[in-house]
Amino acid sequence: NAGVTQTPKFRVLKTGQSMTLLCAQDMNHEYMYWYRQDPGMGLRLIHYSVGEGTTAKGEVPDGYNVSRLKKQNFLLGLESAAPSQTSVYFCASSYPQGRWVLLKDNEQFFGPGTRLTVL
């Protein structure tokens, strides 16, 4: 299993450009998440999905859109990039609540990250 993969690994955009970050997981997880990581601020949730065809806003959703057309993919879109969106973006996935009785039912599996710079 590849686990959680993200493409691209690095990207430089100019202000106003658009782009889509792709997250894919092969663990048949129901839940998927997009986070951004900024120095001194930890991981902040942008959007998440509890299943194919569903999305919900997280802590910092403004300026981003997401889609979950297939269970294994979760796309993060920036329609008009701004310098404030310069960050490292992490995708994660996890099992659904209640399916696993013990231990790891809340564990999130993270991808390797995408470093985005907006000039």
Next chain:
Amino acid sequence: GENVEQHPSTLSVQEGDSAVIKCTYSDSASNYFPWYKQELGKGPQLIIDIRSNVGEKKDQRIAVTLNKTAKHFSLHITETQPEDSAVYFCAASIRYSSASKIIFGSGTRLSIRP
């Protein structure tokens, strides 16, 4: 709103010594507390977790303690080794019937001095 505070932001310890990272959370409904380790250039990876019905959990050199009354939880690493150098994140999660909400601390950069 919900908040998780993590201290210290940086920590340097001599190889073989112990390291302690502390976190506090604000929402008393939080019931799951994972710790993630992030190595350079990689995504965070779960190393240990604890649930609100347990006060302490140990896994080899790593232990986590939880004080629900004070809303504190801590990560303890004993006999530190160079490979322990990384950024560590605590988190607090609230489980609802349909989804969980997880808030991360700001991270601790741990350096192990040889």
